[in-house]
Amino acid sequence: MLVLGIETSCDETGVALCDSRSGLLANLLHSQAELHAVYGGVVPELASRDHIRKITPLVREALDQAGVQLSDLDGVAYAAGPGLMGALLVGAAFGRSLAWSLGKPAIGVHHMEAHLLAPLMEAEQPPLPFVALLVSGGHTQLVKVAGIGAYEMLGESLDDAVGEAFDKVGKMLGLGYPGGPAVATCAEGGDAERFRFPRPMTDRPGLDFSFSGLKTFALNTVNAHQPLTSQDRADIARAFEEAAVDTLLIKCRRALAACGCEHLVMAGGVSANRRLRQRLEAQLDARVHYAELALCTDNGAMIAYAGCERLSVGERTPLSIITRPRWPMTELSPPALCSGAQ
Numbered sequence: 240m241l242v243l244g245i246e247t248s249c250d251e252t253g254v255a256l257c258d259s260r261s262g263l264l265a266n267l268l269h270s271q272a273e274l275h276a277v278y279g280g281v282v283p284e285l286a287s288r289d290h291i292r293k294i295t296p297l298v299r300e301a302l303d304q305a306g307v308q309l310s311d312l313d314g315v316a317y318a319a320g321p322g323l324m325g326a327l328l329v330g331a332a333f334g335r336s337l338a339w340s341l342g343k344p345a346i347g348v349h350h351m352e353a354h355l356l357a358p359l360m361e362a363e364q365p366p367l368p369f370v371a372l373l374v375s376g377g378h379t380q381l382v383k384v385a386g387i388g389a390y391e392m393l394g395e396s397l398d399d400a401v402g403e404a405f406d407k408v409g410k411m412l413g414l415g416y417p418g419g420p421a422v423a424t425c426a427e428g429g430d431a432e433r434f435r436f437p438r439p440m441t442d443r444p445g446l447d448f449s450f451s452g453l454k455t456f457a458l459n460t461v462n463a464h465q466p467l468t469s470q471d472r473a474d475i476a477r478a479f480e481e482a483a484v485d486t487l488l489i490k491c492r493r494a495l496a497a498c499g500c501e502h503l504v505m506a507g508g509v510s511a512n513r514r515l516r517q518r519l520e521a522q523l524d525a526r527v528h529y530a531e532l533a534l535c536t537d538n539g540a541m542i543a544y545a546g547c548e549r550l551s552v553g554e555r556t557p558l559s560i561i562t563r564p565r566w567p568m569t570e571l572s573p574p575a576l577c578s579g580a581q
């Protein structure tokens with residue numbers, strides 16, 4: 240089954256072609272980082288307009304690269320939520336309409352489910368059930384996964400997502416947008432012993448997270464050391480990264496023990512963080528699975544793959560163009576046959 244995947248939930252236009260037998264045939268991404276950098280964060284209206292500009296050329300290029308035609312597609316998958324309403328609408332309207340014009344089925348994919356499934360594109364698959372750590376710019380969640388669509392929320396952030404905290408710390412250190420990768424790079428030259436940042440909510444039982452206090456701690460440290468030298472920046476970035484990674488590590492260990500699982504799948508933009516990968520692999524009594532770097536942050540391939548998993552067993556999204564800016568993952572069900580929908 241050949242599926243076109245479209246990702247437009249935030250500030251990246253992703254288009255990919257995934258074949259259920261031969262794998263990924265094309266995976267193209269246009270990042271809007273430069274467009275939003277001057278504003279220090281994503282401007283939703285600019286994001287939507289840029290998706291409109293890029294989506295058609297990217298789809299054409301993906302088809303060319305894969306050497307296939309629109310008529311070869313067996314289905315179209317698009318991110319239907321969660322995300323920015325206007326941005327989602329671009330991909331959903333384009334994807335749903337394209338599928339209708341071709342007489343092929345379409346599916347609206349849950350963006351976080353797509354992140355979660357991305358590591359399953361790797362050769363080694365984790366056995367079910369496993370624990371998933373989802374760490375992106377909008378979500379920090381621990382989920383017990385019994386199968387596709389069978390998700391039990393074990394814990395999540397009560398305030399900022401960990402990626403959001405990385406971005407905000409990057410901004411306060413003057414490292415630009417998006418902050419996550421910049422903080423990670425800056426932290427490499429930092430002294431881990433100079434500052435000790437808190438590990439929020441690790442001193443009590445439970446699997447929820449809170450990162451806003453950690454962000455405020457970073458801000459207070461920044462304010463207390465003005466003007467910042469480049470070494471101050473590196474030391475603060477390092478202290479923040481260590482605290483964030485430690486917090487995630489402690490909660491993953493607890494979640495694995497609570498579920499009796501020996502496999503952890505880590506996904507979402509922050510799973511690209513090298514220190515997080517190293518620490519989880521070295522310090523968890525579990526096998527850690529993650530996607531290749533390009534498939535950790537937003538991309539069309541994960542949408543195509545997740546869509547393919549659901550389309551291939553007969554699930555379809557009806558003809559109306561539906562997007563859900565807020566969409567709890569626990570509302571998903573295992574792939575199901577839908578009658579009457581094209």
Ligand code: KG4
Nearest residue numbers: 375376377402419420508509511512536537
């Ligand atoms: O999954 P993603 O691309 O988009 C959302 O669904 O939100 O995640 C983006 C987040 C941003 O907050 C970004 O700063 C963070 O992932 N990120 C990182 C790294 N690469 C991306 N955070 C820490 N270290 C990284 N290497």
Ligand code: ZN
Nearest residue numbers: 354375536537
């Ligand atoms: Zn994402």
